[in-house]
Amino acid sequence: MDFKQVQELIKIINKSNIGELTIEEKDFKITIKQKEDQVQTVYAAPSAPVYTAALQAPQAVALPAAGAAAPAGDAPAAKADNLITIKSPMIGTFYRRASPDKPLFVEVGSEIAPGKTVCIIEAMKLFNEIESEVSGKIVKVLVEDASPVEFDQPLFLVEPA
Known part of the structure; x- marks a missing residue:
């Protein structure tokens, strides 16, 4: 062929x-x-420069709906077609708080706005604060604290404001 x-x-x-x-x-x-139904996806931008060879510029991309791939929830899900996914802009270790004795950056139900830190991703001993690029409410946290994440991996589902 x-x-x-x-x-x-x-x-x-x-x-x-x-x-x-x-x-x-x-x-x-x-x-x-064939492509399946699509949902809007937003990459979170790190608040400090990241010096990782595999890092690509954050960009919005539409992906197939992944309702079945998400783990069981912390809150009732809003309409899946209305949710925005915040994705990891790099490979590293995902942290929900600055240190073990500090509060979580965001929880299910937290209101976020552009520039608000939602998590930290450690890559090669650099701790990169990941800031939201959208306004809304956190509906679901898709990654466990202190877990490894891949580039483009969904981290949060957000109901836009």
């Missing part, structure tokens, strides 16, 4: 209501999947 044939298959799948197509030939296998 050549590149032109793959492009044609993608066009056909995009125009149809087929969710997924897999083709196998001898030593070749291709799977084409």
Whole structure:
């Protein structure tokens, strides 16, 4: 199968209501999947410069809805299509407070505004305060305190104000 044939298959799948197509030939296998419903996603920006090679510039990206992937909740969920996801802008360790004896930055039900620190991510011995870029109310915390996080991993669900 050549590149032109793959492009044609993608066009056909995009125009149809087929969710997924897999083709196998001898030593070749291709799977084409349709995009699912989308929710708005916002990356939180670190408040200090981060010197990590893997870091990419924060940007808003639409992703497939991940309602089933989220752990059981701390609060009743609002409409999933209305929620904004705050994602990790880097790889590191997620902390919900500045130190063990300090209060949490945010909890379920906390009101946030742009510039408010929502967590800290430690990367290579640098503690980066992650600030919100949206206004709203924290509906769900998706990561356990002191857990490792990946770039682009959802951290919080926010009901926009």
